[in-house]
Amino acid sequence: xxxxALSPQGAPxxxxxxxxxxxxxVLPVAALALSGCTxxxxxxxxxxxxxxxxxxxxxxxxxxxxxxxxxxxxxxxxWAILRYRxxxxxxxxxxxxxxxxxxxxxxxxPILIVIGLFAATLVVENKVVxxxxxxxxxxxxxxxxxxxxxxxxxxxVVVGQTTQDPTMVMPVGTDVHINLTSTDVVHGFYVxxxxxxxxxxxxxxxxxxxxxxNTGTFFGQCTQLCGLYHSLMFxxxxxxxxxQYRSWLNSFSGSSAATxxxxxxxxxxxxxxxxxxSKPTASHGAN
Amino acid sequence: xxxVLEHPVAVGDHGHHEDHGPRGVLKWLTTTDHKVxxxxxxxxxxxxxxxxxxxxxxxxxxxxxxxxxxxxxxQYNELFTMHxxxxxxxxxxxxxxxxxANIVVPIQIGAPDMAFPRLNALxxxxxxTGSITMLSGFFTAGGAANFGWVGYAPLSNSINTPGAGxxxxxxxxxxxxxxxxxxxxxxxxxxxxxxxxxxxxxxxPIFTWNLLVxxxxxxxxxxxxxxxxIMLYADRHFGTHIFSVAGGGVPVLWQHIxxxxxxxxxxxxxxxxxxxVTEIIAVFSRKPVFGYKGMVFATLTIAALSLxxxxxxxFTTGVVLLPFFSIMSLLIAVPTGIKIFNWIGTMWRGxxxxxxxxxxxxxxxxxxxxxxxxxIYLASPPLDFFTHDTYFVVAHFHSVVxxxxxxxxxxxxxxGPKITxxxxxxxxxxxxxxxLFVGTQVFTxxxxxxxxxxxPRRMAIYPHDPQWKFLNDVATVGAILIGxxxxxxxxxxxxxxxxxxxxxxxxxxxxxxxxxxxxxxHHNFYRLPPIRSERPTWDYxxxxxxxxxxxxxxxxxxx
Numbered sequence: 001x002x003x004x005a006l007s008p009q010g011a012p013x014x015x016x017x018x019x020x021x022x023x024x025x026v027l028p029v030a031a032l033a034l035s036g037c038t039x040x041x042x043x044x045x046x047x048x049x050x051x052x053x054x055x056x057x058x059x060x061x062x063x064x065x066x067x068x069x070x071x072x073x074x075x076x077x078x079w080a081i082l083r084y085r086x087x088x089x090x091x092x093x094x095x096x097x098x099x100x101x102x103x104x105x106x107x108x109x110p111i112l113i114v115i116g117l118f119a120a121t122l123v124v125e126n127k128v129v130x131x132x133x134x135x136x137x138x139x140x141x142x143x144x145x146x147x148x149x150x151x152x153x154x155x156x157v158v159v160g161q162t163t164q165d166p167t168m169v170m171p172v173g174t175d176v177h178i179n180l181t182s183t184d185v186v187h188g189f190y191v192x193x194x195x196x197x198x199x200x201x202x203x204x205x206x207x208x209x210x211x212x213x214n215t216g217t218f219f220g221q222c223t224q225l226c227g228l229y230h231s232l233m234f235x236x237x238x239x240x241x242x243x244q245y246r247s248w249l250n251s252f253s254g255s256s257a258a259t260x261x262x263x264x265x266x267x268x269x270x271x272x273x274x275x276x277x278s279k280p281t282a283s284h285g286a287n
Numbered sequence: 288x289x290x291v292l293e294h295p296v297a298v299g300d301h302g303h304h305e306d307h308g309p310r311g312v313l314k315w316l317t318t319t320d321h322k323v324x325x326x327x328x329x330x331x332x333x334x335x336x337x338x339x340x341x342x343x344x345x346x347x348x349x350x351x352x353x354x355x356x357x358x359x360x361x362q363y364n365e366l367f368t369m370h371x372x373x374x375x376x377x378x379x380x381x382x383x384x385x386x387x388a389n390i391v392v393p394i395q396i397g398a399p400d401m402a403f404p405r406l407n408a409l410x411x412x413x414x415x416t417g418s419i420t421m422l423s424g425f426f427t428a429g430g431a432a433n434f435g436w437v438g439y440a441p442l443s444n445s446i447n448t449p450g451a452g453x454x455x456x457x458x459x460x461x462x463x464x465x466x467x468x469x470x471x472x473x474x475x476x477x478x479x480x481x482x483x484x485x486x487x488x489x490x491x492p493i494f495t496w497n498l499l500v501x502x503x504x505x506x507x508x509x510x511x512x513x514x515x516x517i518m519l520y521a522d523r524h525f526g527t528h529i530f531s532v533a534g535g536g537v538p539v540l541w542q543h544i545x546x547x548x549x550x551x552x553x554x555x556x557x558x559x560x561x562x563x564v565t566e567i568i569a570v571f572s573r574k575p576v577f578g579y580k581g582m583v584f585a586t587l588t589i590a591a592l593s594l595x596x597x598x599x600x601x602f603t604t605g606v607v608l609l610p611f612f613s614i615m616s617l618l619i620a621v622p623t624g625i626k627i628f629n630w631i632g633t634m635w636r637g638x639x640x641x642x643x644x645x646x647x648x649x650x651x652x653x654x655x656x657x658x659x660x661x662x663i664y665l666a667s668p669p670l671d672f673f674t675h676d677t678y679f680v681v682a683h684f685h686s687v688v689x690x691x692x693x694x695x696x697x698x699x700x701x702x703g704p705k706i707t708x709x710x711x712x713x714x715x716x717x718x719x720x721x722x723l724f725v726g727t728q729v730f731t732x733x734x735x736x737x738x739x740x741x742x743p744r745r746m747a748i749y750p751h752d753p754q755w756k757f758l759n760d761v762a763t764v765g766a767i768l769i770g771x772x773x774x775x776x777x778x779x780x781x782x783x784x785x786x787x788x789x790x791x792x793x794x795x796x797x798x799x800x801x802x803x804x805x806x807x808x809h810h811n812f813y814r815l816p817p818i819r820s821e822r823p824t825w826d827y828x829x830x831x832x833x834x835x836x837x838x839x840x841x842x843x844x845x846x
Contacts, residue, residue: 043739080634121667192741195673203532206605223676223743
């Protein structure tokens with residue numbers, strides 16, 4: 001559990017009230033950090049990849065900080081609104097314009113918070129963008145409006161477009177290297193269960209690593225506007241055990257010519273095999 | 288240093304100069320008066336707000352069903368493209384630095400007009416022409432532009448988007464871009480050279496300060512967009528290959544150029560509205576702006592940082608240096624936080640008058656706080672990876688821009704009477720506020736959740752996830768509430784038409800515009816008060832209540 005501590009410990013403030021406020025703000029952080037897995041999700045979901053899980057914990061950390069700061073500001077604002085309502089038409093308050101120690105305080109504390117957030121970001125980011133050496137590589141090619149998944153060293157190719165969602169098969173519990181590119185416009189490779197997305201750019205091969213921790217079928221889709229059928233550019237990611245993955249790859253080896261000849265048909269035929277999931281049942285209302 | 292006038296005196300012959308120019312439509316067509324131009328800007332921008340809002344309501348209606356058929360996929364792409372384009376290019380910017388800046392800045396600094404009145408008129412006509420040009424795409428055979436308001440290459444090239452609508456979008460944006468650049472030149476010259484005697488830089492009202500910084504940002508950022516648009520047009524029609532891989536070009540270059548303009552643009556939009564609420568909160572709390580100098584430095588810091596954060600829109604491209612753009616983006620939270628605390632500090636121990644303008648300003652504060660906090664997530668690349676291009680981002684920037692709409696409404700209720708001479712109805716105004724404020728939250732909260740559940744933006748249908756319908760419907764209710772608030776605003780203008788004379792200084796204002804008549808005379812002032820602080824009108828009306836200096840803390844001045 002690497003929920004970053006976000007205690008706003010900054011320059012000493014002068015009044016006792018401020019110190020008390022600060023202590024009140026630090027307590028929930030400590031409490032939440034200690035309680036580990038019971039930290040609320042703040043709307044996000046724990047992911048099915050290692051890096052996705054790290055991002056999820058970072059999300060929780062940011063959310064705790066945002067909740068504390070947001071609550072503090074709202075309380076200050078509410079107090080000002082309720083307490084300092086105008087009582088008479090000609091009452092003039094003290095014309096206070098500066099309070100340098102206070103201004104320094106609310107400059108320095110945010111700087112410290114930002115440094116903390118940045119440090120936590122760096123730790124997670126280095127995990128997420130790391131590209132370790134892997135045994136499994138998948139080439140993902142996005143196009144208008146579909147996906148092609150090919151497996152270097154094998155003749156396996158899966159293609160699907162608009163009304164027919166392709167499935168990317170990958171093994172669980174190991175690093176999988178993805179080479180992502182596009183043949184036409186910019187697309188977005190997004191698997192919500194992995195808490196991850198990356199652009200598929202024409203002329204660029206984007207490389208990243210996925211390490212799934214659960215088997216299952218996960219839904220993916222294009223997130224970057226790519227033209228008319230952008231709303232229909234779906235795919236599935238089927239995470240299977242390594243042995244299932246090997247036997248799936250081997251199922252292609254006899255029929256490489258046929259595979260190359262009609263990639264779309266290959267994808268279709270794979271729909272009936274035991275490990276590739278049945279197609280989602282929703283019909284797509286392309287007009 | 289100029290002499291400070293001890294007593295208000297007539298300002299030369301100009302004081303009683305009458306405007307003998309043409310009247311009616313001809314006056315509107317030929318005017319170079321900053322107030323008339325400002326009003327033209329205001330009316331045009333509010334019409335754009337209504338048009339962009341109508342597009343939004345159609346978008347919401349389409350999303351009421353997972354397989355919505357109200358509009359086709361192609362029409363949907365046009366609608367969200369033009370919704371974003373109209374709101375950003377044709378409403379928010381021109382409303383901020385065209386409408387209210389034109390009306391307020393010259394008067395706030397005691398100037399008779401903008402420095403270049405004819406250039407100012409040209410700015411308005413370029414803006415109007417550009418707006419009509421961009422919108423006319425709807426009347427072409429292929430429909431309006433449909434590649435999103437960001438126009439990413441290579442989707443925006445002539446192969447993927449061959450229609451004339453795309454060219455009209457580029458042309459319209461070029462024209463409004465030039466309008467913005469000329470306004471930037473005009474504001475910088477006006478603020479540097481036409482300040483009244485005694486109005487030193489650190490006696491300028493915060494609104495004027497923010498417009499100066501906005502204008503400088505316009506001059507730094509908009510020419511880059513103009514260049515990019517010309518490159519895009521050349522790629523489409525002259526066979527250049529600047530953004531095409533096939534010709535050795537780089538598609539991501541467009542994103543760099545666009546966001547090098549696009550992120551400063553966020554602050555070009557936001558800073559004028561920050562300035563508005565700063566003035567309004569101070570006036571309606573009957574206190575000087577708390578931390579005035581800190582506020583100015585915070586604005587300058589935001590502007591400086593905003594030039595180095597553009598690639599946080601491109602974290603998921605995989606081709607930018609993540610840590611640099613991450614820390615630069617996170618750091619913007621610091622000066623922004625200073626502003627929020629200064630606004631609360633201004634209200635602290637004040638005497639707060641909850642007029643419509645003040646309610647709108649407080650509504651801005653709450654909504655902007657939400658938009659600001661969610662923006663901090665997006666500055667962190669790992670969090671951006673799973674929220675980018677989802678409705679989370681849409682919710683984030685709608686919190687921000689709806690906060691700006693609240694601030695803009697505050698500005699209209701506050702400064703409208705100065706330029707028209709008549710107040711708006713406060714009861715209708717307060718009802719409008721509640722519709723706008725509640726509608727904004729009801730609209731944004733569900734789409735934050737939708738984004739976290741994985742709903743990407745720019746989807747005409749969501750057949751895979753019909754469970755998203757409920758949250759979409761809640762958001763639609765919010766959008767309807769916002770629509771009602773806009774109708775209430777129009778109703779208020781009709782109901783209040785020439786009904787409630789404002790007088791010169793209805794709010795016990797601080798700055799010079801509240802010293803002259805409502806509406807101001809042809810060259811704005813018959814006389815000026817001495818300018819010894821950033822609140823000359825307040826000092827004149829309340830000579831025994833000038834602001835306390837640095838050493839006089841709250842403790843010493845406690846009542």
